[in-house]
Every structure is written in C-alpha cells, then in structure tokens.
Amino acid sequence: MKSPAHVLVDIVRNCALVSSFEDDVIIKQGERGDSFYIILRGSVSVYIDPKMTGEGVDESTARASAAAKRKSVKKLHTAPESEASILSGMEKASVTSAEVHDVTVHRTEAEVALSHEDADTDSEMTKKPTKLLAPLDRNKFGKFIMKYGQGGAFGELALVNKDTFRNATVVTDEDTDLMVIDQELFDRSLKAEQEAKYAEIREFIETNSFFKDMNVKLKKLLEMSIRKERYIFDTNIVRQGDPVEGLHFIISGSANIIIQPKKHPGQYPQLWPFEAGVDQIAIEFEHLREMRRAAILRKYEDPSVWDTKPEDLVIRREQGYAAIEKHMKESHINLCSVQNKEVLGDIETLLNLGTYVQTVRCTADTQCFVLDTKNFERLVSNRKANPITMDIMRAHVKNKLCMRMQMKQADLIPLLGYMHHKITEQMLPQTKKVEPFKTSKSVPDVEEEMQHLLQYFREGKEVMLLKPIVPGVVYYRELMHEKAKIREQQKKASGNADPPTRRRVIKAQNNRKPRSIAQIRESLQQMMEAEVIEIETKKFKKRTPKPQKAKSSDQQLSVRTVPSNTPRTLVSSYSNVSESQDSVKPGLIALMQAVRKADTASETSETSSIDLPNHLTEFRNENYSNGNSSHVASAHKPVPPVFVTELSTHEIKLPAIREEKTQEEIILREGSASKILSERTPDNMTTTHHREKDNNSKASTKGTKHAKSKTPNKQAPSIQISAENKDNAPIEGTFDISVASTFSKENVPRLPALDGSQLSLNHGQESARTEDTSGSNVSLNWKTAIKFVNQRVQDRLTKALLEEETPYKDFLTSEPSLKLLENRIQAFHIKYGMGHKTKNLPPLKRYKLDSQDAPKPGGRVIVKRQMCRFADTEYIVKDHQHVKHSMVEHLADFDRVRKTKIVVQQLLKSSDNS
Ligand SMILES: Nc1ncnc2c1ncn2[C@@H]1O[C@@H]2COP(=O)(O)O[C@H]2[C@H]1O
Numbered sequence: 036m037k038s039p040a041h042v043l044v045d046i047v048r049n050c051a052l053v054s055s056f057e058d059d060v061i062i063k064q065g066e067r068g069d070s071f072y073i074i075l076r077g078s079v080s081v082y083i084d085p086k087m088t089g090e091g092v093d094e095s096t097a098r099a100s101a102a103a104k105r106k107s108v109k110k111l112h113t114a115p116e117s118e119a120s121i122l123s124g125m126e127k128a129s130v131t132s133a134e135v136h137d138v139t140v141h142r143t144e145a146e147v148a149l150s151h152e153d154a155d156t157d158s159e160m161t162k163k164p165t166k167l168l169a170p171l172d173r174n175k176f177g178k179f180i181m182k183y184g185q186g187g188a189f190g191e192l193a194l195v196n197k198d199t200f201r202n203a204t205v206v207t208d209e210d211t212d213l214m215v216i217d218q219e220l221f222d223r224s225l226k227a228e229q230e231a232k233y234a235e236i237r238e239f240i241e242t243n244s245f246f247k248d249m250n251v252k253l254k255k256l257l258e259m260s261i262r263k264e265r266y267i268f269d270t271n272i273v274r275q276g277d278p279v280e281g282l283h284f285i286i287s288g289s290a291n292i293i294i295q296p297k298k299h300p301g302q303y304p305q306l307w308p309f310e311a312g313v314d315q316i317a318i319e320f321e322h323l324r325e326m327r328r329a330a331i332l333r334k335y336e337d338p339s340v341w342d343t344k345p346e347d348l349v350i351r352r353e354q355g356y357a358a359i360e361k362h363m364k365e366s367h368i369n370l371c372s373v374q375n376k377e378v379l380g381d382i383e384t385l386l387n388l389g390t391y392v393q394t395v396r397c398t399a400d401t402q403c404f405v406l407d408t409k410n411f412e413r414l415v416s417n418r419k420a421n422p423i424t425m426d427i428m429r430a431h432v433k434n435k436l437c438m439r440m441q442m443k444q445a446d447l448i449p450l451l452g453y454m455h456h457k458i459t460e461q462m463l464p465q466t467k468k469v470e471p472f473k474t475s476k477s478v479p480d481v482e483e484e485m486q487h488l489l490q491y492f493r494e495g496k497e498v499m500l501l502k503p504i505v506p507g508v509v510y511y512r513e514l515m516h517e518k519a520k521i522r523e524q525q526k527k528a529s530g531n532a533d534p535p536t537r538r539r540v541i542k543a544q545n546n547r548k549p550r551s552i553a554q555i556r557e558s559l560q561q562m563m564e565a566e567v568i569e570i571e572t573k574k575f576k577k578r579t580p581k582p583q584k585a586k587s588s589d590q591q592l593s594v595r596t597v598p599s600n601t602p603r604t605l606v607s608s609y610s611n612v613s614e615s616q617d618s619v620k621p622g623l624i625a626l627m628q629a630v631r632k633a634d635t636a637s638e639t640s641e642t643s644s645i646d647l648p649n650h651l652t653e654f655r656n657e658n659y660s661n662g663n664s665s666h667v668a669s670a671h672k673p674v675p676p677v678f679v680t681e682l683s684t685h686e687i688k689l690p691a692i693r694e695e696k697t698q699e700e701i702i703l704r705e706g707s708a709s710k711i712l713s714e715r716t717p718d719n720m721t722t723t724h725h726r727e728k729d730n731n732s733k734a735s736t737k738g739t740k741h742a743k744s745k746t747p748n749k750q751a752p753s754i755q756i757s758a759e760n761k762d763n764a765p766i767e768g769t770f771d772i773s774v775a776s777t778f779s780k781e782n783v784p785r786l787p788a789l790d791g792s793q794l795s796l797n798h799g800q801e802s803a804r805t806e807d808t809s810g811s812n813v814s815l816n817w818k819t820a821i822k823f824v825n826q827r828v829q830d831r832l833t834k835a836l837l838e839e840e841t842p843y844k845d846f847l848t849s850e851p852s853l854k855l856l857e858n859r860i861q862a863f864h865i866k867y868g869m870g871h872k873t874k875n876l877p878p879l880k881r882y883k884l885d886s887q888d889a890p891k892p893g894g895r896v897i898v899k900r901q902m903c904r905f906a907d908t909e910y911i912v913k914d915h916q917h918v919k920h921s922m923v924e925h926l927a928d929f930d931r932v933r934k935t936k937i938v939v940q941q942l943l944k945s946s947d948n949s
Pocket residue numbers: 062068081083180181188189190191192193194200201202203204205259260261410
C-alpha cells in the first residue's frame with residue numbers, strides 16, 4: 036500500500052488544473068461523471084433537486100416516477116445532453132457509458148470572451164446586451180445544501196459508486212481554481228480511503244437509533260450527506276450563540292458542556308423570561324410576558340440581560356484580562372462532560388432555536404459525524420419521507436433534558452426547564468391551547484358561570500337574572516325539586532329504585548354529627564310516639580297477652596276483624612299501654628293512649644268497635660284474614676270507620692278528596708262523619724292547602740272518573756282518616772300532630788254533627804259515657820279521639836281548604852312564596868355585588884298568565900312553572916290545574932351595567948383569591 040506522501044506526489048503529478056468563473060456549473064446532478072475536484076482557491080455551492088432523488092415522496096410514488104423516467108430515458112438515450120440525462124442517481128438507466136459524456140461546464144476565458152462577443156452581436160441585434168451576463172438562476176438546481184471552500188473536495192460519489200451518476204449539482208460561487216483528478220488517478224490514490232469513509236458512515240447509520248429504521252433509499256441519501264469531522268483538544272465543536280449548523284454525532288473523544296445562562300436572554304429574546312410556559316400559572320400569565328420582561332429589566336436595569344459583551348468589555352478595560360477571565364469562568368457553568376454517542380445540536384434543531392444553547396469544548400481529540408441542517412431538513416425532518424425519526428429524537432432530547440435538569444447547577448439555567456416544557460408540549464398528540472383562566476382547575480364552577488355571564492353581557496345578550504344555578508341562588512330549590520321529580524319518574528319507569536351507592540352512604544355517615552344523650556332520648560321518644568319502635572309494646576307484652584300482628588303491616592299495627600257476616604270493626608291495636616301514662620301526656624300521646632286504653636278494654640270484652648266499610652272487606656281479607664287477627668264482636672249498625680293507620684310527626688298531608696262520578700260537588704255519606712262534612716261542605720270547593728285562609732273561597736269540584744279506593748300508605752308515618760261516601764269510597768285526611776298536641780279532654784272541639792250513635796265503638800266500661808243509640812260502648816277517650824279526628828277532617832274540607840281564589844293561591848306561587856323569592860333575590864344581590872344598596876330592591880312584578888297586560892315571557896320576564904301537590908293524587912278537582920304558570924318580572928332597576936359590574940367584581944375577587 037502506498038504511503039500518503041507517495042499518493043500526494045502521484046496526485047500532484049497527474050492532476051489537471053482548471054480555473055472557473057462565478058456561476059460555472061462544475062457538476063450537474065444526474066449526469067455521469069469521472070472527475071474528482073479539490074478546491075485550490077474560491078468556493079462552490081452544492082444543490083440537490085429532491086425530485087430527482089425521490090426524497091419526500093413515499094416509495095410507491097417514487098417507484099412509479101422512476102418507471103416513468105426509465106421510459107423517457109429509453110426514448111432519449113441518443114441525446115445524452117438533453118434533459119433526459121438528468122436522472123436520479125438511484126435509477127439504473129439503460130444508458131451506456133459510451134453514450135454519456137461528462138458535461139461539466141468549464142467556461143474558459145476564450146468561451147467567456149466568445150459569449151461576450153455573442154452578447155454584443157446579440158445586443159446589436161436585440162438591444163439586450165446583458166442577457167448572457169445575467170446571474171445564474173440556481174433555483175432550477177433544487178435546494179441549496181452546502182458550500183465548499185478552499186481545501187474542500189467534491190465529486191467523489193460518482194467515482195465511488197458503480198453507477199457513476201452525479202448526486203448533486205455543484206456551482207462556483209466565485210472565480211475558483213480547481214484541481215481535477217480523473218477516474219484512473221482517483222482509483223489508485225483516493226478510492227480506497229473514500230470507500231472506507233462511506234463504509235464507516237453506513238455502519239453508523241445502521242447502528243444509530245435515529246436512522247436505523249429509515250427506509251433504504253433515505254439511508255443511501257443520508258450516507259452521502261453525512262461527513263466526518265475532527266476536532267483537536269481544547270477546541271470548540273460548537274459555540275454558544277453561533278448559528279446551528281446541524282447535528283454533530285460524537286463518535287470518539289470527549290468534550291465538556293459549558294453554558295453561560297446570562298447570555299440566554301439575549302440569544303432568545305422571544306422566549307425570555309423562560310419561566311413562562313413552564314407551569315400552569317406561567318401559562319395563564321403568558322399574555323403578560325412583555326410586561327414582565329419590561330418589569331424585570333426596569334427592576335434590575337441590567338443591560339447584560341440582553342448582551343454580555345459590553346459588560347465583558349467594561350471589566351476587561353477597567354480591571355484587566357485576569358479579571359475578565361475570572362469573571363468569565365464564574366459566569367460559565369460547566370454542566371457536564373459528554374463523549375461517544377452524544378448528539379450536539381439536537382435540542383436547538385428540534386426547538387428551532389437558531390443558535391447553540393451551549394458551548395461544547397473538546398477535552399480530548401474528538402471525531403464527529405456531521406449532518407448539516409439542510410440535509411437534516413431534507414432527509415430527516417421531512418415527515419412524509421421519514422415519519423419516525425423525529426419522534427425518536429424528541430424522546431431522546433426529552434430524556435437528555437430530564438437528566439440535565441437533575442444536575443447540580445441546573446437551577447442556575449432556567450432555559451433548561453423551559454426547553455423541557457417545550458419538548459414535552461411537542462410530544463403531546465395534540466398540543467392543547469391553554470386558555471387563561473377557563474381551563475384552570477383553580478377556578479371553581481361558580482366562577483366559570485360568572486365568566487359565561489360576563490361573556491353574555493359583553494355580547495349584549497340578555498341573561499336570566501337568576502343564573503348561575505348554584506346553591507343559594509333563587510331558583511336552585513325549584514330546580515332541585517324538578518330534578519328530583521325527574522329522577523323519581525325515571526326510577527318508577529325503570530321499575531326498581533337503585534340502592535344508594537356506597538359512596539353516598541359513606542358521605543352521609545361522615546356528615547352525621549354525634550348526638551347528645553338528650554338528643555338520642557328525644558328521638559327515641561319520637562320514635563316511640565310514632566310507633567316506629569316498640570318499647571312500650573314489649574313492656575306490655577310481659578303483662579298482657581299480645582294481640583296477633585298483621586303480617587302485611589310494616590308498622591306496629593294490627594287490625595282485628597270480625598266474621599264477614601257481621602258488621603266489621605276496625606280498630607287500632609294500640610292496646611298495650613299502661614294506664615298510668617294515660618293522663619300525663621298531652622296531645623297525640625294522650626290521644627294514642629286513649630285509643631290504646633279503649634282498645635285494651637275492647638280486647639278484654641271482645642267487642643268490636645268500628646265497622647269496616649264494604650270496600651275494605653277485600654283489603655281486610657287480603658291482609659288480615661290470616662288467622663292471626665283476633666276477632667272483635669261487631670256492633671249491630673254500620674258506623675263510620677276511623678281507620679288509623681300511621682302516625683305523622685312532621686308532615687301535614689292534604690286530604691285526598693273522593694268525588695262523585697255524577698255530581699259536580701263532593702257529597703259525603705249521611706249518617707256518618709261524612710254526613711256532617713257534606714252538610715258543611717260548600718258548593719264550591721278549592722284544593723289549596725292554606726289552612727289559615729277563610730272558607731269563603733269559590734272553587735268547584737268536578738266529577739271525575741277516578742274512583743279507586745286508596746290503600747293506606749304503610750311506609751310514611753301519618754294518620755289517615757277514612758270516611759265513607761256514597762260509593763263506599765273513603766275520604767282520607769291526615770292528622771296534624773302539631774294541632775293535636777294542644778288537644779286534651781277538656782278542649783275537644785264541639786262537633787255539632789258528630790253523633791255518637793253513629794259510632795259503633797264498644798269499649799267496655801268507657802262505653803257507658805257514650806251517646807251511642809245503638810248501645811255500643813265507646814270509651815270517652817276513644818270517642819274524643821274520633822271527635823277530634825272528625826273535626827280535623829271537617830276543618831280540612833270546610834274552613835282550611837276553602838280558600839278564596841287568588842291568582843297565586845298555589846303554595847308555590849302564593850304571596851309568601853313570592854316574598855321568599857324576593858328575599859332570596861336580595862340575598863343573591865347582596866352576596867354577589869351591590870351590598871347594602873340592594874336592600875331596597877323593588878318587588879317582583881306579578882302577572883297572571885292570561886291577563887291582557889301581561890308581558891310576554893322572555894327577557895326579564897320568567898314564567899314560573901309549578902306542580903301542585905295534588906298532581907300526584909288520583910283526584911281531579913274542577914277548575915284546578917295541577918300545573919301552574921305564573922309570570923314574574925325581574926327587578927326593574929337592575930340594568931345591564933350594574934349586572935356587569937357585579938360580575939366583574941366577582942371575577943376580580945376570584946382572581947385575587949387565586
Ligand atoms: N448531500 C449530498 N448528497 C450528495 N452529494 C453531495 C452532498 N453534499 C455534497 N455532495 C457532493 O456533490 C457531489 C456531486 O457529484 P457526486 O455525486 O460525484 O459527488 C457529490 C458529493 O461530493
């Protein structure tokens with residue numbers, strides 16, 4: 036093998052020297068070539084036409100275009116100088132080497148003179164003398180790739196590759212002297228070395244994680260585009276602030292990464308301050324970046340933030356070289372050391388930073404493979420041609436930045452965090468545009484609602500005053516009711532109610548506060564009174580034989596029946612109470628005790644007390660004819676039944692009104708409590724539940740088809756009272772315990788129509804005091820209870836329920852309700868903005884839906900839709916609408932400006948808090 040000196044001598048002796056002028060095309064892409072060039076003086080530029088290499092198109096298209104090209108080559112192979120000769124270096128065209136000549140253009144002085152002469156003649160003829168001297172249009176050669184200067188060499192590929200096609204176009208940038216080495220000389224002097232170089236590059240590509248998965252064609256192109264460079268000890272491979280050349284892959288040696296963070300703001304003014312964008316808060320305040328930048332500059336008045344040069348100069352001039360060296364050392368951060376397999380310039384390239392973030396100084400002789408930016412853009416970052424490499428690179432860069440951020444001095448380099456954030460953002464499948472405030476989790480729902488409102492106001496839209504619908508706002512309760520109803524309906528429709536979720540249960544338990552003993556006692560007492568628990572019963576059980584309990588009853592009730600051929604009496608089984616408690620407890624307890632006492636007495640005497648109406652026979656047979664019930668002797672005459680089923684401690688239920696099918700009013704049965712009721716029931720009757728109103732109201736009942744008897748509700752504790760009407764259907768009322776609590780033997784209301792004779796209650800010794808003409812004995816207490824209950828029913832159907840018809844007679848649209856609404860609006864306003872000024876808000880305007888002067892709903896006028904509680908019952912009362920609509924106009928003086936003010940205040944408040 037020849038020594039380098041011998042090779043050099045051989046080359047110098049046998050090469051040719053050529054001088055070229057500016058814009059001479061030395062090599063044309065696609066043509067065949069047999070020369071290698073070394074630049075002795077001047078410079079050249081390399082251009083590649085991507086269409087000819089097939090890069091940037093997927094393989095199938097490339098194949099198709101290649102086939103097309105092959106065809107055209109066959110056609111035109113006789114004219115090698117024509118366009119047909121511009122073939123892809125990759126394509127193996129069937130053109131013989133003899134037919135193709137090296138068409139490298141060397142413009143000699145004579146040729147140029149000639150062309151000038153031509154131009155002159157031309158100018159004489161065409162008067163356009165400068166035409167040939169016009170600058171060369173280099174665009175037609177494709178993309179600019181790189182420049183070679185003095186000492187550079189090119190044209191080796193055609194000689195190394197068997198196909199001898201030129202892979203790029205080379206054009207002189209100035210007058211250039213070239214050393215030309217022909218194929219023969221090249222083969223014997225340089226070919227081996229060049230081949231080895233390309234083999235090494237090929238191996239690098241095959242093993243490098245960025246490139247190994249690229250397609251073969253791109254790999255081949257990449258192979259031609261990568262060059263090897265050597266850097267000696269203590270030289271910089273790249274320098275912070277210099278324009279990014281491309282990627283440097285260190286393959287041997289080692290280097291230090293040195294960073295001057297102070298330079299970064301000047302290098303990347305568009306990104307500075309670098310904290311912006313790193314976290315959620317910074318993103319939200321991204322729009323304030325300029326202000327922050329100015330503020331920081333004002334604060335520190337530090338020009339070095341922008342440029343470190345003047346500062347360096349000042350130090351050097353004032354304090355000398357030693358000082359500046361020391362200063363430089365201090366401001367340089369030696370971040371880490373890198374070696375084989377390190378990539379330089381990848382961060383900058385991916386983040387499009389333009390200049391190097393760091394200086395990389397060799398700590399040993401170092402070799403790198405270099406992929407220029409242009410070649411990188413052409414072959415790697417082109418997504419179409421190469422979809423995977425960029426993703427691999429991003430992951431690599433992210434890892435690298437992660438590791439660097441964990442280094443000791445990383446805190447002094449804020450740019451690191453920013454770059455990491457940016458790369459992470461790039462790696463997201465779809466980078467989310469973060470809107471300030473809106474997406475922030477720190478902003479509560481209410482605030483978001485307020486922002487919506489603000490938006491509406493900005494757009495000049497009228498908004499419902501009562502929005503947002505959040506707890507504490509006026510219509511929240513109504514909305515929740517509506518929702519609850521819908522849920523209920525859905526549950527009913529689906530057939531089975533879902534059990535509460537475990538989570539809810541836990542929550543409920545957590546919310547429960549521990550109760551004091553007094554509270555526990557109190558609730559126990561209440562439960563006892565409500566017969567939910569059976570403490571008293573148990574006590575009693577020890578002393579007296581217990582009547583059998585009805586199987587179907589969930590409550591502590593039992594009903595005794597008499598044989599079906601005798602009048603049947605239904606009484607409560609509250610017979611197990613000690614007499615000592617009798618007179619002590621007022622109200623309901625007294626009543627219940629009285630009932631129990633009477634019941635006990637009746638048990639012992641085995642007499643029936645209250646007749647069971649016919650329509651209840653079935654009910655009784657179904658529920659109580661299980662042989663467990665004790666039979667009570669019946670009275671001879673049918674008597675109005677009092678059907679005590681359940682107890683209520685809270686709710687006042689509306690009486691369900693039984694209506695005649697044929698008549699336009701409620702008629703109750705004579706000879707019973709219902710008779711009294713019928714006597715006292717006015718012609719017109721309304722079904723509102725304002726007990727405090729007088730009985731002058733006029734509303735009539737309507738005949739209806741609903742005639743089902745209602746089975747007493749055994750779940751909810753309440754007392755239901757059944758009276759009998761013509762159709763033997765019950766009239767049910769609900770016992771008001773709050774009123775009952777004032778009840779005592781002495782103040783039993785006098786019921787003029789209440790006739791003891793109609794009661795066939797037989798309660799042993801107490802019966803002597805009854806006025807029962809049938810001879811049945813009714814205990815005083817029991818009778819009193821019946822009286823009281825009847826009184827209540829009577830009150831319900833006469834006084835309490837008969838209310839004067841007003842536009843807002845329904846509970847929800849009644850005056851108190853609207854007052855409540857006004858209060859809540861006021862509270863809302865006080866809470867959300869106007870404070871004390873809103874105390875004197877004008878009242879809501881009320882309209883009847885059908886009145887002529889009523890405004891149309893919309894804008895400031897809301898229609899309030901409300902369901903009457905009767906909606907759930909089976910009875911329809913004439914002229915009564917279950918669904919009520921009323922209209923309420925918003926407060927008049929609450930103009931938009933003030934609303935906006937409130938919203939803005941609210942927003943400001945919330946941003947202050949956050
Ligand atoms: N990226 C590149 N791809 C191909 N050739 C290049 C590239 N950069 C520089 N060149 C040179 O341009 C020359 C064009 O002719 P050759 O193909 O013989 O050899 C080529 C290389 O020496």
